[in-house]
Amino acid sequence: MAWTGETAVSRRLVLGATAAAGAVALGGVAACDDDPPKPTERGGVPPLDPQDWDGVRAHFALDPAVAHFDAFVFASPPAAVRAAIENHRTQLDRDPLTYLHANEVARDAQITQEAARYLGGSGELYLTDSTTMGLGLLYGGLVLRPGDEVLTTEHDFYSTHESLRLRALRDGVKVRRVRLYQDPAAAGIDEIVAALVAGVTPKTRIVAVTWVHSSTGVRLPIREIATALAGLNRDRAPQDRALLCVDGVHGFGAVDAGPAELGCDFLVSGCHKWLFGPRGTGMVWGSEAAWQRFQPVIPPFDNASIGAWLGFGPGPAGRVPPSPGGYHAFEHRWALREAFAFHNALGRDRVAARTAQLAAALKAGLAELPGVRLITPRSPRVSAGLVCCELAGTTPEAAVRALRTSGIAASATPYNPSYLRLGTSIVNSPAEVDRAVAAVRALS
Ligand SMILES: Cc1ncc(COP(=O)(O)O)c(C=O)c1O
Structure with missing residues (x-):
């Protein structure tokens, strides 16, 4: 029997009511009780005019005496995001559980809607706290069998390398690294694609790369890599295909491409860098087919999972896994909607x-x-x-x-x-x- 909504058991009964936070399907967003927090006018922030970059800059509370060329490392969010955080925090502080119950489903739907507009295409979102959390959960959760290999590169950040090393420690999967370019300043698309493809073996199940290298500023040609991998995957069974997994954090919010243009299977990013979203937010986007190869590490707090635990249903097997459960800093998470909306307004x-x-x-x-x-x-x-x-x-x-x-x-x-x-x-x-x-x- 399919487990649906609150019909068989109330989550309020179960956990004093908590999250419906599932993997959030892009497109097909449920209607929600829309009560958007108003962007604050405090501090003299002008209405957002996407054509006026100085006006856009006025939406940030960054110290004007400093030119912030490090702003992408850890975001200072724009006014609308700050106002949303403040609004949610005030209400959560006044009556946490009531505000949570009244908002949890609707807010996730709102995030999904704005994220879908930003990302384009279809797929499923998995909400996390950071890029690192997303990478750790993804590389910890992708199903691998004895003998399977992971291919990564010498240029990735600690978070990718360590997630893969910890995975290898647990179940002995083999992780190999290739170098994609010798001189970053002269790096070329053909050189990069050829070097990566040369590292793929018949046992490669995951190709773990980074969209824009924070070590050199080199941006990988993800589309061209995806096309080359599609050729190698053509004759493989679905479970044997090499999945293209991308740490996208320095392209996300900085480059005009989403999963559809990139052609990757998973795109992992924090939302608190170039997206200028709330601190402590992130996401993993995956295609529906790719999510079939994933087993969650953190239990989700959705109805199907909790219902199955109570003996009311079959559980979430075979469907896209809902986002990690537990109570979150919801004032930050829910303000993600405004972060995506800000970028959607700017274009x-x-x-x-x-x-x-x-x-x-x-x-x-x-x-x-x-x-x-x-x-x-x-x-x-x-x-x-x-x-x-x-x-x-x-x-x-x-x-x-x-x-x-x-x-x-x-x-x-x-x-x-x-x-x-x-x-x-x-x-x-x-x-x-x-x-x-x-x-x-x-x-x-
Ligand atoms: C390529 C890359 N991935 C991940 C991270 C970590 O991001 P987060 O703070 O979202 O975990 C960084 C730097 O902070 C990075 O440069």
Whole structure:
């Protein structure tokens, strides 16, 4: 018997009422009791005019004395997101359980609706707290059999490498790494695709890559990789296909592409970087077919799962797994809707164009400076908003400290070798790019 809604047992009975937070299907969103929090007018935030980038910047509460080229690392959300968080928090603080019961189903549906508009296409969302949580749950939960292999690269972040290492420790799967390019500044699409494909063996079941490398700023040609893998998968049984899993965090909110354009099986991202969403939010998007290869590690709090636990139904076997259960920081999670709505209002294409335009100007300025070596490619086809460079005679950490004294916030890449890294995003202006170039000139 299919377990439906509250008909057989009330979740309120079960857990004092908690989440319906399922994997959220994109499209086909249930109607919900819409009570959107109003964007605050406090602090003189003007109405959002997507054509006016200075006006857009005014929606952020970032310290105006500093040019924030590190804003993507950990988001400072725009006014509408801050207002939503504040509104939900106030109501949760007044009467937590009542507000939770009144909102949990509707708010997830609202998030789904805005996320679907942003991502495009179809598929299922799995809500998490961060990219790292998504990667850990995904690589911990994909079904692998003895002898199966995972292919990843030398360029991925700690979160991918460690999730895979921990998986291998548990059940002995073999994880192999390939190098995709020798010189990041000269990285090319054909070179990258060929190097990755050469690493795929008949035993490869997961290909774990990162869309935009936070080590170098190189953007991988995910579409071309997906096309090459589709060729290799053509004659494989569904359970033997190599799934393309992407840590998308530095492309998500910065590049004009969603799962449909990328062609990947899973896209994992935090929403608290380039999307400028609430801190502590993230997602895993997966195609319906790909989710069939996943077994959750954290129990979901949906009706079917809890009902099955109570002996009322068959449980969620065979369907897309609902998001991890447990009570969450719902004031942050529910404000994800406003984060997606903000980007939808600005336009995914316009945000990407602005990000790329500022990055191009920054790279052009840095390339002129003696003593500066650009690490990130100049070509927008293989880069996004991250710009990495090396300064002769200065460590990245020392450069970050010195730039900060000039009002430029940058970061040092957490890799070996480490580089100076600036991210151009919608919170920056062309004048700030000029200031950043001038400040680096003073160091070089
Ligand atoms: C490529 C990449 N993936 C994941 C992360 C971690 O993201 P989160 O804070 O969302 O876990 C980072 C850096 O913070 C990163 O550079």
